[in-house]
Amino acid sequence: MDYKSTAERIIDLRNADLALRDKLIQDGKLGEGYDEEMEKLHNRNAKILSDIIDTIGYPTLNKVGKEASEAAWLVVQHAIGQPDFMKKFAKLLERAVNENEAEPRSLAYLIDRIAVLEGKPQQYGTQFDWDESGKLNPNPYDDLAKVNQRRKDIGLNTLEEQTLLIRRQVENEKQTPPADFEKRKQEVEAWRKKVGWIK
Known part of the structure; x- marks a missing residue:
């Protein structure tokens, strides 16, 4: 099955995230708490990615390619308002890493982020x-x-x-x-x- 359009969609989610981050840096607002616009974007991206995962499974390197697979991880890494989604994705990511279908570094960053959020x-x-x-x-x-x-x-x-x-x-x-x-x-x-x- 060809997941090219799905890969492009995931990359678009990441690009929107990074563009907003750059805008907040330019405006000097990145360190001032969790920006409301950014929180909305992160939650929206998480919902879209969650629907994609429900449809195609985990976006592995084999399915969507390196760029889109890493973009999916970034969307999850930033979905800090969605504990259940982040934890679910971490389990899927761990399986993908064990099957050489995702980067171990991505899992390390996600495990750490969840740990910090849980204290x-x-x-x-x-x-x-x-x-x-x-x-x-x-x-x-x-x-x-x-x-x-x-x-x-x-x-x-x-x-x-x-x-x-x-x-x-x-x-x-x-x-x-x-x-x-x-x-x-x-x-x-x-x-x-x-x-x-x-x-």
């Missing part, structure tokens, strides 16, 4: 956030030596190297830490409860 330590140190001193650091992880070994196993650099790269990226994008760290922390907690990540 658990991450395994690969892929997720970063501002701390109370206004520095960008990895979200809590279990053990640095284990994290670096897991990263190495899937072809990622060390967490120390990645931290420097991430900090440079946000500097280039002119992202700044939240003006009121405590207020933002409380807003994030309230949002996580509202969408169902934590009780």
Whole structure:
């Protein structure tokens, strides 16, 4: 079966996501909480991708090609308001990785994002956030030596190297830490409860 049009549709979802992200960076709004327009787009994209998965199954490399398969992962990675969808996709992605039909790195990023949203330590140190001193650091992880070994196993650099790269990226994008760290922390907690990540 030919999934060319499906692949194009998934890539369009990703492109809309990245275009809005770029716009928010240009407007200096990316770090100011979860933008309402972005939240709507992420939820809409998740719904469309969920329907696609219900129709064709997981968008593997074999079905839709590398670009669309990675685009599907990005849509899920950003669907933070949809806990059930992200967890369902993570299981499908794990199966695809075991069958060499998806990238292990994608699974690492998704596992970590879900862990952080649930308030658990991450395994690969892929997720970063501002701390109370206004520095960008990895979200809590279990053990640095284990994290670096897991990263190495899937072809990622060390967490120390990645931290420097991430900090440079946000500097280039002119992202700044939240003006009121405590207020933002409380807003994030309230949002996580509202969408169902934590009780």
